[in-house]
Amino acid sequence: MVTMDRPADLLALAVSIARSASELAVRMRAEGVAAVATKSTATDVVTAADRAVERHVREALHAARPGDTVLGEEYGGGSGDAAVRWILDPIDGTVNYLYDLPQYAVSLAAEVGGEVIAGVVRNAATGKEWTATRGGGAFAGDRRLAASGETDLGQALVGTGFGYAAARRSHQAKVVAGLIGHIRDIRRFGAASIDLCLVAEGALDAYYEKGLNPWDHAAGGLIAAEAGALVTGLDGAAPGPDMLIAAPSGLHEQLHARLSELDAAGGP
Numbered sequence: 001m002v003t004m005d006r007p008a009d010l011l012a013l014a015v016s017i018a019r020s021a022s023e024l025a026v027r028m029r030a031e032g033v034a035a036v037a038t039k040s041t042a043t044d045v046v047t048a049a050d051r052a053v054e055r056h057v058r059e060a061l062h063a064a065r066p067g068d069t070v071l072g073e074e075y076g077g078g079s080g081d082a083a084v085r086w087i088l089d090p091i092d093g094t095v096n097y098l099y100d101l102p103q104y105a106v107s108l109a110a111e112v113g114g115e116v117i118a119g120v121v122r123n124a125a126t127g128k129e130w131t132a133t134r135g136g137g138a139f140a141g142d143r144r145l146a147a148s149g150e151t152d153l154g155q156a157l158v159g160t161g162f163g164y165a166a167a168r169r170s171h172q173a174k175v176v177a178g179l180i181g182h183i184r185d186i187r188r189f190g191a192a193s194i195d196l197c198l199v200a201e202g203a204l205d206a207y208y209e210k211g212l213n214p215w216d217h218a219a220g221g222l223i224a225a226e227a228g229a230l231v232t233g234l235d236g237a238a239p240g241p242d243m244l245i246a247a248p249s250g251l252h253e254q255l256h257a258r259l260s261e262l263d264a265a266g267g268p
């Protein structure tokens with residue numbers, strides 16, 4: 001049994017489990033996939049693979065570290081006072097998975113004392129993998145990552161996403177309409193964890209979204225922060241369901257100001 005809670009050890013375990021979990025997701029995708037149920041709205045789907053991958057990760061974590069807790073998108077959990085809480089999105093980008101668009105990820109983070117200290121995001125479709133430990137930097141394979149050096153919001157390529165409820169999406173669309181004339185362009189790829197890793201790489205200059213859950217941003221948020229991005233909420237708040245902004249210091253204030261003006265954290 002592993003007894004150490006060092007970030008590097010937790011990351012090594014997370015990476016090995018994310019890899020086998022990704023293989024399972026890809027194998028199930030090849031066998032054909034269908035939405036098996038809906039959650040918050042008729043477009044918020046869950047597939048058998050979301051559930052199977054979550055069970056696989058839970059079993060692997062339990063075998064390696066039986067005392068830890070797990071908060072997962074499909075089965076909840078994560079309460080209690082274990083030293084380590086794992087935060088899992090078994091398939092982030094479920095709609096992409098359903099449509100066989102190669103932008104879906106296993107996202108797994110280790111949290112100690114309320115702080116995420118290690119995380120991996122693996123795009124299961126492409127095998128691309130991003131990792132970070134707190135204070136240890138962010139990496140794609142061996143390559144250390146650095147967020148964009150852009151300082152002009154007018155030149156920034158900005159990622160975002162939309163929730164599943166129609167009323168929320170309408171508000172989010174108004175925010176995009178108010179933002180798009182002030183930036184280079186918008187991207188909506190459909191997996192928040194990957195969006196955050198793209199900020200870490202500088203492939204997106206910035207990203208924001210309202211309505212994220214911890215499993216959407218725990219690992220990717222650490223990866224973006226360790227690459228030098230500021231990962232915050234609005235007005236000094238921590239990133240959370242009201243708002244997450246990930247942007248390098250040269251852009252963060254400008255994007256924050258614009259999103260605040262547009263009431264991006266408001267609406268339903």
Ligand code: IPD
Pocket residue numbers: 073089091092093094095160161162163189190191192193209211212216
């Ligand atoms: C969703 C994706 C999407 C984001 C949504 C998330 P899911 O997660 O990350 O990009 O815009 O807010 O709910 O449902 O595919 O795990």
